[in-house]
Amino acid sequence: xxxxxxxxxxxDPEPARQSPEVLDxxxxxxxKGLRKRYGDGAEALCGVDxxxxxxxxxxxxxxNGAGKSTAVQILxxxxxxxxxxxxxxxxxxxxxxxxxxxxxxxxxQDTGVDPLLTGFEALELQSRLYGATRRAAxxxxxxxxxxxxxxxxxxxxIANYSGGMRRRxxxxxxxxxxxxxxxxxxxxxxxxxxxxNALWDLVRAVRGESGTTVFLTTQYLEEADTLCDRIAILxxxxxxxxxxxxxxxxxxxxxxxxxxxxxxxxxxxxxxxxRRIQPAATLEREAVRVHVSHGATIxxxxxxxxxxxxxxxxxxxxxxxxxxDVFLELTREDGGTDTGEEA
Amino acid sequence: MLRFLxxxxxxxxxxxxxxxxxxxxxxxxxxxxxxxxxxxxxxxSGIAQLPAxxxxxxxxxxxxxxxxxxxxxxxxxxxxxLIRDLExxxxxKLRLTPVSRTALVMAPxxxxxxxxxxxxxxILLVAxxxxxxxxGGLLAxxxxxxxxxxxxxxxxxxxxxTALRSRSGRTAQAATFIFFPLLFLSDTxxxxxxxKAGWMRVAAHxxxxxxxxxxxxxxxxxxxxxAPLLRGLAAIVALAVVTxxxxxxxxxxxxxxx
Ligand SMILES: Nc1ncnc2c1ncn2[C@@H]1O[C@H](COP(=O)(O)OP(=O)(O)OP(=O)(O)O)[C@@H](O)[C@H]1O
Ligand SMILES: [Mg+2]
Numbered sequence: 001x002x003x004x005x006x007x008x009x010x011x012d013p014e015p016a017r018q019s020p021e022v023l024d025x026x027x028x029x030x031x032k033g034l035r036k037r038y039g040d041g042a043e044a045l046c047g048v049d050x051x052x053x054x055x056x057x058x059x060x061x062x063x064n065g066a067g068k069s070t071a072v073q074i075l076x077x078x079x080x081x082x083x084x085x086x087x088x089x090x091x092x093x094x095x096x097x098x099x100x101x102x103x104x105x106x107x108x109q110d111t112g113v114d115p116l117l118t119g120f121e122a123l124e125l126q127s128r129l130y131g132a133t134r135r136a137a138x139x140x141x142x143x144x145x146x147x148x149x150x151x152x153x154x155x156x157x158i159a160n161y162s163g164g165m166r167r168r169x170x171x172x173x174x175x176x177x178x179x180x181x182x183x184x185x186x187x188x189x190x191x192x193x194x195x196x197n198a199l200w201d202l203v204r205a206v207r208g209e210s211g212t213t214v215f216l217t218t219q220y221l222e223e224a225d226t227l228c229d230r231i232a233i234l235x236x237x238x239x240x241x242x243x244x245x246x247x248x249x250x251x252x253x254x255x256x257x258x259x260x261x262x263x264x265x266x267x268x269x270x271x272x273x274x275r276r277i278q279p280a281a282t283l284e285r286e287a288v289r290v291h292v293s294h295g296a297t298i299x300x301x302x303x304x305x306x307x308x309x310x311x312x313x314x315x316x317x318x319x320x321x322x323x324x325d326v327f328l329e330l331t332r333e334d335g336g337t338d339t340g341e342e343a
Numbered sequence: 344m345l346r347f348l349x350x351x352x353x354x355x356x357x358x359x360x361x362x363x364x365x366x367x368x369x370x371x372x373x374x375x376x377x378x379x380x381x382x383x384x385x386x387x388s389g390i391a392q393l394p395a396x397x398x399x400x401x402x403x404x405x406x407x408x409x410x411x412x413x414x415x416x417x418x419x420x421x422x423x424x425l426i427r428d429l430e431x432x433x434x435x436k437l438r439l440t441p442v443s444r445t446a447l448v449m450a451p452x453x454x455x456x457x458x459x460x461x462x463x464x465x466i467l468l469v470a471x472x473x474x475x476x477x478x479g480g481l482l483a484x485x486x487x488x489x490x491x492x493x494x495x496x497x498x499x500x501x502x503x504x505t506a507l508r509s510r511s512g513r514t515a516q517a518a519t520f521i522f523f524p525l526l527f528l529s530d531t532x533x534x535x536x537x538x539k540a541g542w543m544r545v546a547a548h549x550x551x552x553x554x555x556x557x558x559x560x561x562x563x564x565x566x567x568x569x570a571p572l573l574r575g576l577a578a579i580v581a582l583a584v585v586t587x588x589x590x591x592x593x594x595x596x597x598x599x600x601x
Binding site: 076077078080098101102104106108110111112113114115116117121125126128129130131173 | 346350353354357360361364365427428431432433435436437438439440441442599
């Protein structure tokens with residue numbers, strides 16, 4: 001796995017030699033060798049490590065079935081790991097579940113709220129379950145419904161909420177006790193672009209105001225790129241890369257060239273042509289894509305060849321790698337991803 | 344301990360609140376109990392002339408059947424409430440809070456018990472309106488309510504245990520069909536002495552429901568009499584120990600890793 005070695009931070013400026021205790025006190029979450037084997041024998045996590053620093057927004061990025069939800073459920077005490085250990089602010093997720101539960105807020109990918117309650121009632125009850133007095137619970141419910149723009153629906157039954165409203169309520173429920181670490185499992189899946197942006201702002205605001213650490217999962221590279229301080233890329237239960245978004249992109253040290261023929265029927269001919277110069281070229285939808293170390297130089301060479309062959313181009317892109325490229329590269333290396341059944 | 348009671352109260356309160364918002368989930372159950380009372384009393388009351396009844400009016404004889412079927416239904420409601428939360432995934436949300444796991448499992452049972460007590464009182468009032476005489480007075484009525492609640496609790500343990508184990512409404516519903524043999528393989532309609540089939544008499548002797556029926560009937564007809572009452576309580580305790588043990592065991596297994 002050459003790519004893997006390449007992408008792991010070797011030149012990380014973080015002082016790696018500090019004693020473990022000093023390092024630990026700066027971590028909101030640390031996990032070592034987490035494994036999960038489900039009852040049916042499927043291994044969803046094959047030994048993953050996380051080190052999430054206090055106050056950072058940490059993204060776990062991976063395709064369907066990569067094991068993101070499994071990781072979140074283990075870290076939030078809902079599932080027991082088959083092997084490995086993890087601590088949240090130094091408290092063990094298996095031995096000290098109550099302390100962990102008190103310090104975390106969670107919005108899962110598919111939790112629900114009792115549809116017969118109103119949003120306000122759900123918020124109030126949630127506060128009280130964390131020990132708030134009736135009065136404090138009511139105040140907090142007001143506060144959160146205005147923060148998440150739920151006021152207009154707060155007194156309606158949850159059964160009548162739209163998907164986006166439910167998401168917001170779910171997030172509000174995760175925030176009632178002002179957790180120091182917030183877990184969000186695919187918080188923006190299924191949201192329209194406007195709501196997605198609003199949610200990003202909200203996550204940033206939560207981190208900004210109270211220094212809350214955020215651990216979120218996503219399938220969207222754009223989301224990880226704009227929102228997260230650091231990301232880990234998970235593929236089939238293994239973390240294949242972990243770094244800041246910009247450094248991940250830089251580590252690729254390669255540009256991307258994409259050529260799109262005017263006539264889609266010529267794409268195969270174009271691919272053959274490009275492969276003569278760059279054998280690693282791949283087909284990406286209607287375009288031919290190739291990763292190279294000096295984009296501009298190779299592009300000239302390719303363009304000359306294409307012009308010589310008389311293929312008209314509809315599009316040409318020469319660009320530094322996007323996170324998408326990193327992602328595709330990493331999740332492709334062993335012959336494609338586990339795309340999973342559920343979408 | 345105080346914290347535990349508070350959690351239990353909060354969760355039970357919420358469970359009752361949503362039950363009242365969807366009353367059609369419980370109304371049929373009360374209907375069935377009242378149906379037993381009306382139909383069997385109207386259709387069978389003549390047989391109470393037989394000496395085997397010892398002068399007990401048929402209304403007092405059949406009333407426990409209505410009460411026990413009602414209490415089983417109330418207990419089934421506890422299982423259904425839990426299933427509802429499992430299916431809506433609200434239960435997962437509750438599991439993420441630091442609330443006591445025992446309170447999580449006991450709250451639906453307690454709310455089922457409260458419904459059941461209200462329902463028992465209602466059925467008793469209907470029976471009084473139909474002309475039931477209570478020689479044992481209020482104490483006997485309270486005794487009957489306690490027996491119904493205890494029997495219901497035993498059943499609630501079973502319902503909640505199967506709900507947690509199966510996590511599916513249909514399976515849990517199917518599991519409550521055990522209620523039929525328990526209710527009918529007993530001295531349900533006539534005293535044991537009038538049952539002729541040998542296997543039925545054996546079944547009635549092993550069936551704990553028989554002792555609950557007898558305890559209630561004795562309370563209704565004669566007031567507090569130690570022997571039948573103690574046998575009834577013993578049957579209830581035996582059932583409750585088994586089913587609550589099953590519920591706690593299942594909860595411990597499934598709540599840790601689900
Ligand atoms: N309860 C379960 N029992 C058995 N296998 C499971 C269970 N939950 C998940 N899996 C399997 O474990 C693997 C990881 O699933 P997981 O839900 O963690 O992925 P994910 O990254 O969250 O995917 P998605 O993006 O679709 O939400 C998948 O192969 C899935 O089929
Ligand atoms: Mg998931």
